[in-house]
Amino acid sequence: MNQLSDRINNLSTSATLAMAAKARELRAEGKDIIGLSLGEPDFNTPDFIKDAAIEAINQNYNSYSPVDGYVELKQAIITKFKRDNNLNYSPSQIVVSTGAKQSLYNVASVMLNDGDEVILPCPYWVSYNDIVKLNGGVPVEVQTSIENDFKMTADQLEAAITPKTKMIWYSSPCNPSGSVYSREELRALADVLKKHPNIYVVSDEIYEHINFKGGHFSMAEFEDMFNRTVTVNGVSKAFAMTGWRIGYIGAPDWIARACNKMQGQVTSGANCIAQRAVITALEASPDKIKFMVDEFKERRQLILGLLNEIDGIKTNEPEGAFYVFPNVASYFGKTIKGKKINNATDFSLLLLEEALVATVTGEAFGNPECIRLSYAASQDNIIEAIKRIKIALS
Ligand code: PMP
Ligand code: GLU
Numbered sequence: 001m002n003q004l005s006d007r008i009n010n011l012s013t014s015a016t017l018a019m020a021a022k023a024r025e026l027r028a029e030g031k032d033i034i035g036l037s038l039g040e041p042d043f044n045t046p047d048f049i050k051d052a053a054i055e056a057i058n059q060n061y062n063s064y065s066p067v068d069g070y071v072e073l074k075q076a077i078i079t080k081f082k083r084d085n086n087l088n089y090s091p092s093q094i095v096v097s098t099g100a101k102q103s104l105y106n107v108a109s110v111m112l113n114d115g116d117e118v119i120l121p122c123p124y125w126v127s128y129n130d131i132v133k134l135n136g137g138v139p140v141e142v143q144t145s146i147e148n149d150f151k152m153t154a155d156q157l158e159a160a161i162t163p164k165t166k167m168i169w170y171s172s173p174c175n176p177s178g179s180v181y182s183r184e185e186l187r188a189l190a191d192v193l194k195k196h197p198n199i200y201v202v203s204d205e206i207y208e209h210i211n212f213k214g215g216h217f218s219m220a221e222f223e224d225m226f227n228r229t230v231t232v233n234g235v236s237k238a239f240a241m242t243g244w245r246i247g248y249i250g251a252p253d254w255i256a257r258a259c260n261k262m263q264g265q266v267t268s269g270a271n272c273i274a275q276r277a278v279i280t281a282l283e284a285s286p287d288k289i290k291f292m293v294d295e296f297k298e299r300r301q302l303i304l305g306l307l308n309e310i311d312g313i314k315t316n317e318p319e320g321a322f323y324v325f326p327n328v329a330s331y332f333g334k335t336i337k338g339k340k341i342n343n344a345t346d347f348s349l350l351l352l353e354e355a356l357v358a359t360v361t362g363e364a365f366g367n368p369e370c371i372r373l374s375y376a377a378s379q380d381n382i383i384e385a386i387k388r389i390k391i392a393l394s
Contacts, residue, residue: 007134010133011130011133011134012129012130014126014127014130015126015360015361015363015364016037016038016039016126016360016364017038019037019038019348019352019358019359019360020035020037020038020358022352022358023035023037023352023358026352026356031356032356033352033356033357033358034356034357034358034377034381034384034385034388035358035374035377036357036358036359036373036374036375036377036381036382036385037358037359037360037372037374038374038376039175039237039321039322039323039374039376040236040242040374040376041237041240041242041292041322041376042376042377042378043240043292044240045239045240045241045244046239046240046281046288046289048280048284048288049239049241049277049278049280049281049284050277051280052276052277052279052280052281053273053274053276053277055276056272056273056276056277057273061272061273061276062272063272064268064269064272065269065270065272065275066269067260067263067264067268067269068094068095068096068256068259068260068263068269069094069095069096069248069269069270069275070096070272070275070276070279071091072279073096073275073276073278073279073282074091074094074096075091076278076279076282076283077089077094077096077248077250077282078090078091078094079282079283080282081231081250084208084216084286085205085208085216085218085220085221085231086218086221087218087220087221087226087231087250089250090253092253092256092257093250093251093252093253093256094248094249094250094256095248095249095251095256095259095260095263096246096247096248096269096270096275096278097246097247097248097249097259097263097267097270098245098246098247098267098270098271099234099236099245099246099247100204100206100232100233100234100236100247100248101127101131101247102247102263102267103232103234103247103248103249103259104127104128104131104169104202104204104232105131105134105135106249106258106259106262106263107202107230107232107249107251107255107259108131108132108134108135108137109135109262110255110258110259110261110262111166111167111200111255112132112135112136112137112166112167113136113166114136115136115137115138115164116136116137116138116164116165116166116167117137117138117139117140117162117164117165117166118132118137118138118139118140118165118166118167118168118169119140119142119157119160119161119165119167119168119169120132120139120140120141120142120168120169120170120366121142121144121150121151121152121156121168121170122141122142122143122144122150122365122366122367123144123150123174123176123177123325123362123365123366123367123370123372124141124169124170124171124365124366125171125174125175125176125204125365126175126176126360126364126365128169129141129366132169137166137167138164140160140162140165141366142156142157142160143366143367144156146314146316146327146370147316149177149179149316149319150174150177150179150316150325150367151179151181151185152170152189153188154188154189154191154192157189157192157193158192161192161196161199165196165199166198166199166200167199167200167201167202168189168193168199168200168201168202169201169202169204170201170202170203170204171203171204171205171206171207172186172203172204172205172207172216172217172320173207173208173210173211173216173318173319173320173321174207174320174321175206175207175321175323176321176323176325176360176362176365176370176372177316177318177323177325178300178318178319178320178321178322178323178324178325179318179319179320180211180213180215180216180319180320181217182215182217183215183217183221186217186219186222187222189219190219190222190224190225193225193228194224197228199228200228200229200230200255201219201225201228201229201230202229202230202232203218203219203220203229203230203231203232204232204233205218205231205232205233206232206233206234206236206237206238206247207237207238207320207321207322208233208238209237209238209286209289209293210237210238210292210293210296210320210321210322211293211319211320212293212296212297212300212319212320213319213320218231219231220250227252228252229251230249230250230251230252230255231249231250231251232247232248232249233247233248233249233250234246234247234248235247235278235281235282237321237322238286238289238292239281239289240292241274241277241278241281244271244274244277244278245270245271245274246270246271246274246275246278296322296375296376298379299322299375299377299379299382300317300318300322300324300375302375302379302382302383303324303373303375303382303386304317304324306382306383306386306387306390307324307326307373307386309390310386310389310390310393311393312328312330312331312393313326313327313328313330314326314327314328314330315327322374322375322376323372323373323374323375324372324373324375325362325365325367325370325371325372325373326370326371326373327369327370328344328347328369328370328371329344329369331347331393332347332369336350336354336392336393337350337354337392339353339354343361343363343368344361344362344363344367344368344369344370344371345361345363347361347371348360348361348371350392351371351389351392354392355385355388355389355391355392356388357385357388357389359371359372359373360372360374373385
């Protein structure tokens with residue numbers, strides 16, 4: 001008998017991690033799966049960061065750190081926010097967590113009461129929906145279009161607001177669409193929020209450095225939004241440090257204090273060795289990671305060019321992160337290799353079974369017409385994967 005809580009029974013499994021696990025399983029059975037499902041840089045963590053971690057071990061960093069992070073790390077984060085984002089946070093406004101995912105969870109848990117609505121422009125990052133629900137919130141999905149580069153407009157935001165709206169969560173550069181909101185587009189959203197002073201924003205900027213057009217802008221840079229925005233960031237993507245599990249927020253004092261209190265009961269703070277290494281990572285010039293960004297940019301052109309050779313797949317040009325999010329709805333209703341394709345999930349499964357390529361269904365991101373392909377994979381793998389997809393579909 002299932003004795004689990006309703007909370008966990010109602011929680012979906014992370015589709016990105018589930019697909020990665022499925023690909024691993026099939027590989028163990030001897031299948032030659034190409035994984036384009038997980039958003040995880042395929043680079044090693046740079047040596048200068050690894051060296052800092054080794055030094056921290058040798059210096060006997062082995063005790064609990066302050067729950068909200070080492071003072072020196074918070075200082076490095078403050079300097080980074082000033083240097084890269086023109087944001088002036090004080091130490092009491094910074095909380096270091098076990099990955100940006102935990103940062104997001106903290107914010108949901110300290111901000112949401114049952115029934116509070118959270119506006120999620122679609123496509124949104126896979127975990128937003130479930131993190132909100134797990135904390136009693138109600139996700140309100142706002143559909144965007146590929147023609148508008150999957151961005152929410154001011155009118156759409158206005159129309160989605162109700163007396164129950166508590167927050168808006170978005171990522172820019174966006175996972176899964178790669179879209180980057182410009183200063184003007186964010187200003188238009190902020191102008192709507194002027195009329196609704198009790199709505200808060202979560203601006204997830206974890207892909208900040210993986211931006212091919214330049215000009216990253218943070219919502220909190222607007223003076224009238226600084227005290228209403230939680231800026232989320234982390235080192236997983238920019239520094240190829242997914243497994244090190246360090247993320248952080250810059251937030252109004254009262255929200256940061258609450259996240260600190262929450263963490264004090266749940267984790268006692270993030271891993272101390274990883275925190276010491278992240279000081280070195282954040283203090284380094286962003287030039288040190290430019291080689292990865294350059295490589296992602298080349299791969300973006302490669303994968304877009306190859307996908308556009310396939311009939312019925314519609315793409316736009318992502319401006320950041322390392323994903324493409326093509327619309328595959330023209331295949332719905334068709335039967336391919338004896339399998340009826342009713343939706344994006346069927347399509348993604350077809351690619352796994354017939355092309356041995358792992359992708360993620362757009363349904364997990366609130367968009368039922370698209371699939372997500374991560375190009376955090378070698379150029380050879382990208383070429384081979386799209387070749388196989390093309391063959392399976394033809
Ligand atoms: N936000 C977005 C948009 C992401 O893609 C991810 C992926 N990992 C996270 C947050 C969580 O990152 P972390 O590894 O720091 O938990
Ligand atoms: N954020 C990555 C992704 O979207 C990693 C997986 C996860 O954290 O869910 O694929």
